[in-house]
Amino acid sequence: MRLLRSALSLCAALLAASAVPAAGAEPSRLLLQQERLDGNLRLLATVTETSGRGVEGAEVVFQARTAFGWLKLGGAETDARGKASVDLPAASPYAEVSAQAGEATVVRAEVVLRQNVRGGPATRPGRDVLERLSPQPGFISPYPPVQIVLVAVILGGIWATYAYLVSLLIRIRRTS
Amino acid sequence: MIERRRRSSFSDQELHLLTSLQAGGPRYYVLVGGLVAIILWGVIAYAVQFRYGLGVTGLRDNFMWGVYITNFVFFIGVSHVGALMSAILRLTGAEWRRPITRMAEAITFASLLMGALMPFVDMGRPDRILNLFLHGRLQSPILWDIMSITTYLAGSTLFLFVPMIPDIALLRDHFARGPAWRRRLYTVLALGWRGTPGQRHRLESIMGVLAVLIIPIAISVHTVVSWIMAMTLRAGWNSTIFGPYFVSGALFSGAAAVITAMAGFRWAYRLQDYVTERHFKRMGYLVIALGLVYAYFTFNEYWTPLYKFAEAERGYLAAVLSGPYAPLFWFTQIGGLLVPVLLLTLPTIHWVPRLRAVPLLHPRPAAAALVATAALFVLTAVPRSPAAALGDVDTLRAFAPWGLAAFSLWLFIALLPGFRERPITAAVVASLLINIGAWVKRFVIIVPTLQYPFLPIQRAPAGWDIYRPTWVEWSITAAALAGFALIYILFSKLFPIVSIWETRETAEAAPGHESARGEVAHAPAP
Numbered sequence: 264m265r266l267l268r269s270a271l272s273l274c275a276a277l278l279a280a281s282a283v284p285a286a287g288a289e290p291s292r293l294l295l296q297q298e299r300l301d302g303n304l305r306l307l308a309t310v311t312e313t314s315g316r317g318v319e320g321a322e323v324v325f326q327a328r329t330a331f332g333w334l335k336l337g338g339a340e341t342d343a344r345g346k347a348s349v350d351l352p353a354a355s356p357y358a359e360v361s362a363q364a365g366e367a368t369v370v371r372a373e374v375v376l377r378q379n380v381r382g383g384p385a386t387r388p389g390r391d392v393l394e395r396l397s398p399q400p401g402f403i404s405p406y407p408p409v410q411i412v413l414v415a416v417i418l419g420g421i422w423a424t425y426a427y428l429v430s431l432l433i434r435i436r437r438t439s
Numbered sequence: 440m441i442e443r444r445r446r447s448s449f450s451d452q453e454l455h456l457l458t459s460l461q462a463g464g465p466r467y468y469v470l471v472g473g474l475v476a477i478i479l480w481g482v483i484a485y486a487v488q489f490r491y492g493l494g495v496t497g498l499r500d501n502f503m504w505g506v507y508i509t510n511f512v513f514f515i516g517v518s519h520v521g522a523l524m525s526a527i528l529r530l531t532g533a534e535w536r537r538p539i540t541r542m543a544e545a546i547t548f549a550s551l552l553m554g555a556l557m558p559f560v561d562m563g564r565p566d567r568i569l570n571l572f573l574h575g576r577l578q579s580p581i582l583w584d585i586m587s588i589t590t591y592l593a594g595s596t597l598f599l600f601v602p603m604i605p606d607i608a609l610l611r612d613h614f615a616r617g618p619a620w621r622r623r624l625y626t627v628l629a630l631g632w633r634g635t636p637g638q639r640h641r642l643e644s645i646m647g648v649l650a651v652l653i654i655p656i657a658i659s660v661h662t663v664v665s666w667i668m669a670m671t672l673r674a675g676w677n678s679t680i681f682g683p684y685f686v687s688g689a690l691f692s693g694a695a696a697v698i699t700a701m702a703g704f705r706w707a708y709r710l711q712d713y714v715t716e717r718h719f720k721r722m723g724y725l726v727i728a729l730g731l732v733y734a735y736f737t738f739n740e741y742w743t744p745l746y747k748f749a750e751a752e753r754g755y756l757a758a759v760l761s762g763p764y765a766p767l768f769w770f771t772q773i774g775g776l777l778v779p780v781l782l783l784t785l786p787t788i789h790w791v792p793r794l795r796a797v798p799l800l801h802p803r804p805a806a807a808a809l810v811a812t813a814a815l816f817v818l819t820a821v822p823r824s825p826a827a828a829l830g831d832v833d834t835l836r837a838f839a840p841w842g843l844a845a846f847s848l849w850l851f852i853a854l855l856p857g858f859r860e861r862p863i864t865a866a867v868v869a870s871l872l873i874n875i876g877a878w879v880k881r882f883v884i885i886v887p888t889l890q891y892p893f894l895p896i897q898r899a900p901a902g903w904d905i906y907r908p909t910w911v912e913w914s915i916t917a918a919a920l921a922g923f924a925l926i927y928i929l930f931s932k933l934f935p936i937v938s939i940w941e942t943r944e945t946a947e948a949a950p951g952h953e954s955a956r957g958e959v960a961h962a963p964a965p
Contacts, residue, residue: 411577414577414586418586418590421590421594421652421656422590422593424648424652425593425594425597427648428597428601428645428648428649429597431641431644431645432601432630432641432645434641435604435630435631435632435638435641435642436630436631437631438631438635438637438638438641
């Protein structure tokens with residue numbers, strides 16, 4: 264009976280130990296959320312382990328995507344609930360941010376900042392419509408309408424004037 | 440009889456202009472032969488480059504641009520003034536322009552052809568030209584360059600050709616019994632010109648539109664050329680004023696090239712009655728004004744980064760202003776800008792003749808001192824120099840550049856009274872200095888920036904951290920210059936280098952003109 268009680272106590276102790284999140288436990292999942300706070304934008308990362316409990320003391324690195332790669336915005340340590348956050352100014356230009364945590368096993372999440380996503384045409388003429396004209400999809404430009412119109416108006420205007428002048432020259436010949 | 444009647448439609452002066460179209464003398468053939476030989480040598484150099492690749496040049500990973508792109512920017516710059524100057528002077532009704540506009544317009548045509556060739560030489564593999572069209576990206580300044588230069592070449596060819604039509608018609612009639620190829624050429628190009636009111640009206644319309652159109656095109660072309668550099672973030676190129684800076688430099692060097700051409704043709708074809716001292720004087724004023732604008736932009740371009748001295752620009756600025764490129768840079772500022780402007784202002788400086796009275800200011804001792812110092816400079820530059828026997832070689836070596844500068848200044852001041860008495864010689868010397876300085880300046884703009892990138896050149900093989908042009912590049916450069924001169928000379932052998940109908944109009948408008956009026960009425964002219 265004593266033996267049985269000891270075994271049950273050991274199991275209970277093991278269960279209790281497994282239920283309490285240990286500092287420095289390996290994170291297995293990261294949830295990244297955005298929320299507005301006093302005009303700023305707060306990025307909130309929640310790091311959890313396999314059982315779904317928050318990981319305390321994990322270093323979370325927040326990054327933003329730029330034209331030249333991922334730019335580090337800052338880092339924060341998770342609290343007892345496994346949460347870490349950074350605040351971005353409301354005017355920050357980034358449209359896509361990420362957070363990652365962990366050393367041996369890295370967990371990562373990305374989120375699109377709703378306030379900075381500009382609505383655009385679903386079909387981009389340069390890449391999608393004119394794609395078949397060139398072996399290279401980006402042949403025209405990422406911003407095709409502006410550049411094509413500009414070049415077409417300027418160069419087209421000049422060459423059209425040349426054509427008009429050549430037609431006048433041809434008329435000189437005809438009237439001889 | 441018919442021939443005599445045709446000849447009678449020309450005044451003696453106009454017949455003199457046509458003598459340039461006759462077969463040249465021995466000097467002409469020697470000159471053309473020399474130019475062709477230089478071009479052939481350049482073709483051999485290009486064949487070597489084509490066979491073995493760009494490794495035979497001084498171009499390396501970091502120095503992707505060098506002498507070829509220097510030539511490109513230089514030629515496009517020189518091409519500027521022809522169309523632009525001619526158009527502005529036409530629109531403003533400057534009558535003095537008439538004998539020199541065609542020279543200027545032909546410069547545009549010849550230099551554009553040579554300039555457009557240079558990027559293809561720089562590419563190494565000419566078959567890759569197709570990639571510009573197959574994979575070209577509209578956001579690339581290289582593609583903008585191709586579009587703008589093609590447009591400018593077409594416009595300036597029209598601008599050169601259209602005012603020549605009445606003259607070509609004159610030549611068609613003049614050479615009615617001449618060689619068949621000339622007859623055919625002039626008949627085709629004359630477009631059936633008879634000088635009827637309808638034809639004149641159309642020609643005037645075309646000239647009016649072209650003169651207006653060519654101005655923004657010419658300005659935009661060199662702006663776009665500057666953008667192949669200014670659209671990068673590199674130190675020395677990342678500048679907002681590169682467009683106007685390049686345009687001002689192009690006009691300055693182009694106007695100087697016109698002076699050189701004027702002097703050359705005046706001497707070769709004895710055009711003293713047409714291209715007079717007055718033309719050199721007026722062109723001199725134009726060059727002075729353009730030089731001052733260029734100096735203003737240069738000051739702005741270097742002073743603002745120098746004042747801030749940002750970390751990224753320190754290496755480049757130090758190299759250009761006081762480092763390895765300093766002799767070239769200061770030559771462009773003193774020899775290519777200050778001295779020429781001074782030479783061109785000499786006719787208005789009244790105290791210059793008094794310099795003759797100063798005992799030491801004679802050209803001979805100054806020239807002797809300069810030659811001696813130059814010899815010393817060469818001797819001390821050679822390892823184990825014989826000059827070691829003279830004492831401390833390092834001291835002599837240090838003295839030589841300063842001695843050269845000081846004695847050059849001495850010689851220059853001693854020559855000033857002579858230059859004042861010969862304003863055309865002074866203008867030609869000034870224009871040559873400006874063009875040499877312009878080429879060197881383009882080199883100083885391009886190469887030092889490449890030597891000081893944001894990330895220092897590392898792990899490069901020995902010698903790859905500095906640009907040294909090889910014989911291949913110099914040969915192709917010499918061939919390009921010879922090609923430019925050859926096109927220009929051959930043009931002057933096919934068409935009168937001074938516009939006959941335009942100078943005839945001037946003569947008609949002159950008070951008291953009676954003699955040729957009846958003859959001119961029969962001649963085709965707008």
